[in-house]
Amino acid sequence: MSLEELTDEMAQQYADFDDELAVSLDRETRNELALLETALEPEETDELVRRAIHMLFQTTVETGKLDFHLRSGFDVTYDEYLSGMTFGEMTGADQYPKLDDERRYRF
Template sequence: MGLDDLDAAVTDAYGDLDDEIGVALDRETKHELALLAAALGTDRDELVRRGIHALFRRTLDTGDLDFHLRQGFDATYDEYLSGMTYDEMAGGSQPPSPSDDRRYQQ
């Protein structure tokens, strides 16, 4: 597997997502969500969005994301963002087309 496979997997997963996701909550998660909503005065949708961002950031910062990407796709997050492997960055093979739109944007 490689960057093309990773890009295809991300594209497929993104296409499968709707604007709303129905998730069954266990008792502990429901309690934690209720406590956070009450304490922060924020609605649960915003808390779920924040939670996803926090988990993404944590897995990125700790190297867990790169670990899983390397195992599943033989790539890292930096390689995914650039659209090139480290070998390609060093001039080892042909770079991707300039129209590649995989860059993460907020």
């Protein structure tokens, strides 16, 4: 897969989300959410969910897990996604033809 395919899939996923997202919670998650709601007293429960997504995203980026999954699935990193260019494109490595070992030293 490539940077273009990642961008296309991201656009599709983004389009699939509505302003509201229904999420089913298991008992453990409900209990943790209730405790956070009680302790942090946000104006809305939605705020806690938004914070949780931001924290998960940040942790995934900082630990390298996002890059690992992006590299495995799309052969790009998060930095490459943000810049819109692969590392090879950034450094110009993609501009040169592959070396042919049989004709390498012929003039």
